[in-house]
Amino acid sequence: MQPRAVDAAGVAHEMGSANTRIVSLVPSITELLFALGLDRQIVGRTGFCVHPHNQVRQVRKVGGTKSVNVDAIRALRPTHLIVNIDENERDTVEQLRAFVPHIVVTHPQTPQDNLSLYALLGAIFDREQEARRLSEALEIRLHEAAAQAFPKQNVLYLIWREPWMTVARDTYIAAMLRLVNWQTLPDVQGGATGEARYPVLDFDHAPWLAGVDRILLSSEPYRFTQAHCDALKRDPRLAGKRIELIDGELVSWYGVRAVEGIGYLMQRAAAS
Structure with missing residues (x-):
């Protein structure tokens, strides 16, 4: 029997077969599955799964990350469903559990967690060599960031307006920013205190x-666009603060995108 890999829900998974059929409800993991060379096994994805552009266009959409079309997934007869604790609704996942044999739960909370994510998917889908290559590339980036002394910056990372929303310090985004010594404010821990993440x-x-x-x-x-940026620069409450746009995919997408994202943040911090 093949060794089993344990997901974020504590469930052990054995290696899939050559007939594996994967539906991914997580955009960044859809991208990762393609990077692992699983093109032929991916049969379903959300409308937000937009990378890699050319390949995902060949894969059927099954709704959004939270507005999932259960019947569309059922029709695809997946053997494996990839979900994420933050991005997908628990009730929906439980509905899908009734007819999907294997549900793989993910929950990376730091850039370093990508190493175990690569290993998990590599073990389940027989792509361990590809997973090791990704791990090596990520470890190089992590070592590069750790070797530099970036000046501390307190940052407000905005993800929404009307209402304005930001990120707690126990989010993946905040952990990515800490690699270049950008510390998020407000200083709240959503998971630990019961406050919103x-x-x-x-x-x-x-x-x-x-x-x-x-x-x-x-x-x-x-x-957010430059128009939003310019409007905030005119706000007297924010006088004297540096206000700029940032690529949210490179900061918030885990998986293969983390390798490029760390390099991107290092460049931004070095240019400050």
Whole structure:
């Protein structure tokens, strides 16, 4: 019997067969599955799974990450479903569990967690060599970041407007930013304190705002533009703060994108 790999829910999975059929409900992991060379086994993905562009167009859409079309997935007869604790609804996953034999739960919370993510999927889908290559590339990036002394910056990372929303410090995004010594404000731990992992903020009632050095407007999930950036620069409450756009995919997408994302953040921090 093949050794079993344990996912984020503590479930052990044996290696799939040559007839494996995968549906991914996680955009960044869909990209990772293609990077592992699983093109022929991927039969379903969400409408937000847009990378790699050319390959995903050949894969049937099954709704969104939270608005999943259960019947569409059923029709695809998947053997494996890839989900994420933050991105997919538990109730939906439980519905799918009734007819999908293997549900693989993921939950990377730091850049380093990608190493175990690569290993998990490599073991389940018989792509261990490809997974090792990705791990080696990521470890190089992590060592490069750790070897540099980046000046500390307190940052407000905005992911939404109306209402304004940011990230707690126990999110993957905040962990990525810490690699270049960018510390997120407010200083809250969503999971540990019961507060939201993606808290709503009011510029008029945020005493910690005075300590923010730069404000980063993410390109996703809300697509901030230069117009939003310029509007905030005119806001007297934010006078003297550096306000700029940032590529949300490179900061928030785990999987294969983490390798490029760390390099991107290192360049941004070095140019500060």
